[in-house]
Every structure is written in structure tokens, then in C-alpha cells.
Amino acid sequence: MVRLITHNLLACHAKGCTSNNFPLAFSNVQIEIREAEFNPEFLKNFIPKVEWNALVDTARQLGDTSLPLEQPEMLDEEFLKSLHHVLLEIHVEEGVMTCPNCKHEYPISNGIPNMLLAEHEIG
Amino acid sequence: MPPAVKKTSVSEDPQVYENLHVHEVYEKIAVHFSATRYKPWPIIAQFLSGLPEGWIGLDSGTGNGKYLPLPENNSVLVGLDRSFNLLKIARHAGSNNAVREVVRGDVLDSPWRPGIFDYAISIATIHHLATTQRRKLAVQRLLQAVSDSHGRILIYVWAIEQDELSKREIPVEDSTVSEKTTMGQDVFVPWNLNRQSTRSDNETQIFNRYYHMFAKGELIALVVEAARELGLHIGPRGRDQEIKQGVDIVQDGWERSNYYIELRRWKA
Ligand SMILES: [Zn+2]
Numbered sequence: 001m002v003r004l005i006t007h008n009l010l011a012c013h014a015k016g017c018t019s020n021n022f023p024l025a026f027s028n029v030q031i032e033i034r035e036a037e038f039n040p041e042f043l044k045n046f047i048p049k050v051e052w053n054a055l056v057d058t059a060r061q062l063g064d065t066s067l068p069l070e071q072p073e074m075l076d077e078e079f080l081k082s083l084h085h086v087l088l089e090i091h092v093e094e095g096v097m098t099c100p101n102c103k104h105e106y107p108i109s110n111g112i113p114n115m116l117l118a119e120h121e122i123g
Numbered sequence: 124m125p126p127a128v129k130k131t132s133v134s135e136d137p138q139v140y141e142n143l144h145v146h147e148v149y150e151k152i153a154v155h156f157s158a159t160r161y162k163p164w165p166i167i168a169q170f171l172s173g174l175p176e177g178w179i180g181l182d183s184g185t186g187n188g189k190y191l192p193l194p195e196n197n198s199v200l201v202g203l204d205r206s207f208n209l210l211k212i213a214r215h216a217g218s219n220n221a222v223r224e225v226v227r228g229d230v231l232d233s234p235w236r237p238g239i240f241d242y243a244i245s246i247a248t249i250h251h252l253a254t255t256q257r258r259k260l261a262v263q264r265l266l267q268a269v270s271d272s273h274g275r276i277l278i279y280v281w282a283i284e285q286d287e288l289s290k291r292e293i294p295v296e297d298s299t300v301s302e303k304t305t306m307g308q309d310v311f312v313p314w315n316l317n318r319q320s321t322r323s324d325n326e327t328q329i330f331n332r333y334y335h336m337f338a339k340g341e342l343i344a345l346v347v348e349a350a351r352e353l354g355l356h357i358g359p360r361g362r363d364q365e366i367k368q369g370v371d372i373v374q375d376g377w378e379r380s381n382y383y384i385e386l387r388r389w390k391a
Contacts (some may be wrong), residue, residue, distance in 0.1 A: 006201055006224045009179070013234045022236060034222060042198075045177020049239065091222065112210050114227040115234035119138070122232065 002092040002113050004062075005046070008055055010113070012099035012106075014121050020101040023054035026061050029095035029108075036088040040080050043087070047075070050087075059086045131311045131333065137253035144311070144333035145251045146205050149186075152314050152330055153208035157187035166378055167193075167246060170277045170385065174198050178241035181268050183230045183261075184248025188213025191223040198241070203228050230261050233268065240268050242275040247381070250280040250335050253309075255345070258335065262349035266388065271368055274388040278346070279381045283308055283336045286380040308336045342382045343375050360389045367391050 012021035052071045059067055066082040097106045097113060104121070107114050133140050149156065171193040174180070178198035182190055185202030186209050194200050202213050202225040210225045217223075228234050230248060243265045252258045265276050311331035347357050356369030368390045375384040 003222075003224065005179075005199060006226065009201065009235050009239050010226070011234065011236050013232055042177050045175070046179065049179060049241075051236070110211060111214060111222075112207065112225055112227050114207075115232070116205065116228055117232065 002108055002111060003088055004055060004058055004090060005087040006113075007058060007092075007097070008050055008087075010097070010115070012102060012104055013115070014099065014102050014104045014117060017099060017102040017104065021099055023051070023058055024097035024099055024106060026058065026092060027096050027098060029062065030093045031062060032091045032093055033089055034091055036084070038081065038084050040077075040084075043080050043083055044075060046087070047071075047083075055086065059090075062090060062092070064090065128310045128312050129331075131309050131331075133253040133309060133333075137257055140253045140333065141251065144331060148314065148330040148332050149206040150208050152316055153187070153206060153212060155316055156314070157209065157212045163190060163193060164246075164279070164378060164381070166383060167244065167277060167279070170244070170275075171200070174242060174275075179239070181235075181240045181243040181265075183243055183245045183265060183268070184251075185210075185213050185225065186247070188216030188223055188225065190244065190246065191225075192217030192221065199224060200244075201226060201240075203230065205229055230264060231257060233264055235268055237267055238270050238274070241270055241273065242277075243269050244277045246277075246279045247281065249278065250337065251333060252335065253333060259345055259349045259352075262346055263353055266350060266353055266355070266370065266386075269388060271388055272390040275373075276386040276388075277383065278342065278386075279378075279383045280337045280342055281334055282377060282380055282382045283338055284377060284380070307338045307341050310334050310336055337382050339377075339382075342384055343372070346372070346384055346386065355388075360391065364391070 010024055012024060056067045056069060064086055067086055072079055091111060092108055093111045095108045097108065167190060171190065174194055180194065180198060180200040182200050182202045185191065185204045188202045191200050191202050191213060202223060204210050207227060210227055213225050214223050215221055245265055249258050249261045252261055269276060312334055314330045314332055316328045316330060350357055350370045356366045358369060359371045360369065371387045371389060373385040373387050
């Protein structure tokens, strides 16, 4: 499954691609929404690790505009519910992720992103 | 009675060798293999259940994903593997309705933001790499994947020293299991796959999987060398102000035919 929680961890690792190599941009996606159990404590602990701009931009690419551009200081229930939905309930089943720097494409099929590189692409 | 283990040696390009004797085999035996792998080892279960809420982990070489459901209520564990067929199983590990985070990739690559994970586990994976150099690189990838201030790591590899219950016959001379040696043993472990043939009888296909069986002391030596090459101090954080970052060996030992080591990174 590629949910945005995992997407937020991924970076391009093609040979020589070490800066501006994140976040990978989605295209041609098929999305499924699956409900997940709401766990505010988990979210609060995860927030410091999130790259906020990447998360907001990526959610917007997928048509979800519920997150504010600036990460709020007050973590109210409404905000946490939006964050929960974006991070944990949107599943990208098929599609492509493209590196913003070198344009390398990583395909997603059956909900599994393929980050393998060919021999000559390995850094 | 499990089939006998035979000695082997790696004579070709290690990547080519692993493709043939590890990756292609798992791709073919995935479903059958997965049906036999369901019991988590106690030390791993204990490690995973004691993690802080909200932590994000990497299961490097997740296979059928049997550990992915374990930290369910307090953290997320992302499974990495080369085998697409194993990942298709890992996606639903624990229950058919469950969704697990899995990524196809190589344990020698690093397709992540550096240091983004709070913890990483590598269970029964590094022993499939065909040279010491590659096994060391796999350890370094784990050290780089986790936080430099609090990252925790657990590694398990197969040991020459086997459990009596495993009933495997290991073809090593007594001299190679002496206390002094830190050299392991390269072996093939056959996997018998029974498949329904087009004729009425069953055909058994035998797949040889490559393993490097670790000698006593070899895992810890590998970890120490891997960490030193990354400029990490080995041991707990001390009073010395000059030492900026390090990795503490929390525990190491032998459990059920495997050696394990638990590590914790720290930064001054
Ligand atoms: Zn790139």
C-alpha cells in the first residue's frame, strides 16, 4: 500500500540524485479510500517527522485540500481528523511517482511502489 | 526431517549469484514459504511491543510480512523486500482485511529520507547476502535509515550453532566452530516444492537457497566495523565531549539457531 504516511518517507535514490529528490510526484493514480481507526496520540507523535509542505502538496495533487498550508500550533480534533484521513486513509493502488530532480519514475502496481533501480542507475 | 544443508562457495558476481540463489527462489516459493512462516520469535515480539507510540519503523527484508502486524497499536512498520510475490502476501499480513505498508526495494539501497525511521529490524535477511562487504553495507543502510539521536535496530541472522530441535545437519568441520574463528559458512538450503503436475503424480522441484551461516562473534564484529566506517563511536554515551555520535550495543546473543544484536544510536 502506498499511503501518504509512507510516501512522506520516500526519496529518490538514483545515481547522483541527492538533493531536491523529495517528494516524489504522483501521476496517473488510482485511489481507494479505506477507513482506518482514529488514533490521535499516534498522530501527535508522528507530526514532528512529517515534512509538512510535501504532505500538503501531495494531498492536493490527489485532490484533498483539507490540510492548512502552514502546520497549525493548536492540534484540535478537526485538524487531527483531516491529518488522519490524509496520512492513513488514502491508498494509491496504481500510478507513477516521479522524482522532482532527475525525473526518474517509480511505478506503483497492486498498491506496491517499486523503488528498485536497474544496475546502472544505482548510486 | 528437513533436507540436508550442503556447503557452497560464491564464485561469481555476488549480485548475479544472489539473484539466482535468493531472489528468484523466493519469487517462486513465495506462497508455500509463507505458509510455513507465522511464529514470531520471542525477542523480536518483545522488541516490537516495547516501542513508544507514534514511532515509524523499517522491516528490511520483510518477506511475507509476519512482523508487520505486531506493533499495530503504537507504531507503523514499513516492510521492504525485493520479492514482489512475497510483498503481495505481506500487504495483507495478519488478516485479509488489513493493509500493511510495503515497498519493493533492495536492502542495499536507501530509498528513504535519511534517518527518518525511529527503528529498524532486519530478520533473517543479511545472511542471504553473498559477501562480507555486502553484509556490512546492509548493516550500514540500517544505521543510516534510523534517527541519529534515538534510532533502535534489531538484527537476526542464521547461526552455525543450531538448535537441537531444528534437526538440521550442518556440514561444518569441528575446527570451524571453534571459539576463535569469526568466519561463517556459505551453504545451500534446499526447499522442496511439491507441485501438482499435469499428469496424475506430484512433481517435487528442489530450489537451493543461499545462506551465509554466521560464526560466533561474526555478527557483532560486522556491526562494529560497519559503524566505525560511518564514524560512529561504539558503546554508550559517555562523558567525553569530543565524541559526537555513537551506537550502543544494547544486547546480543543466540536464540533458536540465530544470532541477534540490538543497537541504539545516540548523539551528543
Ligand atoms: Zn532523482
